[in-house]
Amino acid sequence: MLRFLARELHSWRVMHASSNGLVRRGDRLETATLVMLWLAAVAGVMIALTIGGDTYVAHKAAAEKQEPRHSVSATIIRTPGQGSDAAGAGADTGLTTVAWQDPNGHRLTAAVDAEPLDSVGRVRVVWLDDSGSVVDPPITTTDAVMEGLIAGAAVGTLVVLGWWGSTVLVRMVADQHRFRRWEAEWRQFDIDSHP
Structure with missing residues (x-):
């Protein structure tokens, strides 16, 4: 997992956003997709925090209003x-x-x-x-805190797993595309190199 994260942090190649002619269109598309996945993951974490906070507030209100x-x-x-x-x-x-x-x-x-x-x-x-x-036993503030943490952690886990799976899928597809292109180019180079 750490190798995967290190690779992701290394993958922010600024040259993919430049007009460098050596960068292929597939590489630019891969980088744009990964950036969008990162933005979606950040939004998902914010949603997880919101759900956890809302769950806490709802349980706290129920604890205060109980008979x-x-x-x-x-x-x-x-x-x-x-x-x-x-x-x-x-x-x-x-x-x-x-x-x-x-x-x-x-x-x-x-x-x-x-x-x-x-x-x-x-x-x-x-x-x-x-x-x-x-x-039923009374709802305590501790129960409200635990429910909020569990709800936020559950949504956060789903977000992280979705981000990780999507990123792996994008990388696999991009790598397969690159390998096919390289193989075709090597075959072309090999054909052109014979007299």
């Missing part, structure tokens, strides 16, 4: 694979049944999404809203 919620420690009383009776709230549905006590000492139960480590007796953190209903 208040609090956590309770709940004990798992039934896992998804346990039992098949109708009373089993989490039976074979991908839900785990948990129980906890409210501030008044009443025992409450709820079905929550199962986790791989769920087992009867294990304690899990469950998030509740003000009405006591089970809700």
